[in-house]
Amino acid sequence: MKKNNYRPRIADSLLREALRASGAIYIQGPKWCGKTWTALQQANSVLMMQDPDQTANYMAMAEAKPSLLLDGAVPRLLDEWQMAPVLWDAVRFAVDRRGAQGQFILTGSTKPLDGDVMHTGTGRIARMRMRTMSLFESGDSTGQVSLASLFSGAEPEGIAGLDVEHLAFVTARGGWPAAVGADEGVGLQQARNYLDAIVETDVSEVDGMSRNPARVRALMRSIARNVAGPASVATLCSDIAGDDESLSPNTVRSYLKALERLFVIEDQPAWMPALRSRTVLRATAKRHFVDPSIAVAALRTSPAGLLKDFNTFGFLFESLCVRDLRIYAQKIGGDVCHYRDETGLEADAVVALHDGRWGAFEVKMGQARIDEAAANLLRLKDRIDERKMNPPSFLAVMTGNGYAVRRKDGVCVVPLPCLKD
Structure with missing residues (x-):
């Protein structure tokens, strides 16, 4: 069941390596991001739990003898396995019994509830995060500069292939595989459809708790207005009140937890380095959707609307940069954090590798504030x-256009539409 027009993903090599190292791999991420098709490229048999012709039969088998659902050529894909949580424990047991790597691939668009599985699967089932497509994967980045090469000290060279109008479009379209390569209207509709599905159905089905769609939509609109910022629950409550809606802090926390379980939101944690001085670091995470197109849909705007509101566009561009950096950093074993201290000094994104190396980015969509951003990065280095x-392995200002170069002060300038893993 391979897909002839499948677009290669960075996740392909990650999955290949993971199958060599573990008995089972659990690919988790938002619905519609391409988990199933990526898994199918390497699976030799498949169980589709959402197949309407077979779901009732599969559920009955899972209750009676779940091991029957594991029979098939390996790697065997168990798609949306969380519909029958017992499959997790069945896979863990089968991996133990077989004593071989690369047996199963599990995919799911929700995190299982506490108590749904008996065992964590540690040591037997490895987890792999998957997101929407980066600009390089969607063909909107030239890929002339790689994140890995920046860590190696290479000189960045390249020129962005997108103008500001197309940058607004890819921000609003997002990295949804069904949107990439589609006509403009069809592409933009994917994020709107995703938002509607989350609000109307998924956010209540995720844990069986009925939630008011209008209030969920109001919360998502508030997150969109505060994207790339450290908005507290109290801030979100106050912001929502401006929309003539009223949500208590506990309700907002419940909704946020549901959105997190659906992989709709993915906050950016604070980076806590060792400093020369006793400067106090801010530990609050920044708010992000897994893809900035969700924010565009929640705000009911469009590429043309973004071009009329560059303040909002700037924050959404930062979120786009964080999305792509997360995808690229995953390939080289890194996490994407942010830095902010009590003096107001900040770095929009810090890529921290698991071996201790790190590099910092300031995001400036245009060219006018590159000098200011570079000075901030150098101040961070001094602290x-x-x-x-x-x-730092590198310091870089990430822009939306222009040339990739290294400045005389050592700070790199890297347009996002030039970047790859």
Whole structure:
């Protein structure tokens, strides 16, 4: 069941390596991001739990003898396995019994509820996060500069292939596989359809708790207005009140938890480095949707609307950069955080690798504030206590257009439409 027009994903090589190292791989991420098709490229048999002709039969088998559903050529894909949570424990047991790697691939668009599975699967079932497509995967980045090469000290060279109008379009379209390559109207509709599905159905089905669609939509609109910022629950409640809706802090927390379980939101944690001074670091995470197109849909705007509101566009562009950096950093074993201290000094994105290396980005969509951003990055470098941690592998200003270069002060300028993993 291979897809002839499948677009290669960075996740392909990650899955290939993971299958060599673990008995089972659990691919988790938002619905419609391409998990199933990516898994199918490497699976040799498949169980589709959502097949309407077979769901009742599969559920009965899962209750009576779940091991029957595991029979098939390996790697065997168990798509949307969480419909029958017992499959998790069945896979864990089968991996133990077989003593071989690359036996199963599990995919799911929701995190299982506590108590749905008996065992964590640690050591037997590895987890792999999947997101929507980056600009490089969708063909909207030239890929002339790789994140890995920045960590190696290579000189960035390239020119962005997108103008500001197309940058607004790819922000609103997002990285949904069904949207990439589609006609403009069809592409833009995917994020709107996704938002409607989350609001009307998924956010209540995820844990069986009925939630008011209008209030969920109001919360998502508030998150969109505060995207790429450290909005607290209290801030969100106050912001929602401006829309003539009223949500208590506990309700907002419940809704946020449901959206997190659906992989709709993915906050950006704070980076906590060792500093030379006793400067207090801010530990609040920044708010992000898994794809900035969700924010565009929640705000009921469009590419043309973004071009009329560059303040909002700037925050959404930052969220687009964070999305792509997360995808690229995953390939080289890294996480994407942000830095902010009590003096107001900040870095929009810090890529911290698991081996201790790190690099920092300031995001500026245009060219006018590159000097200011570079100065901020150099101040951050001066505050790091290099006796206790590595100096930065690179400092870079990420822009929406222009050339990729290294400045005389050592700070790189890297347009997002030039970047790849």
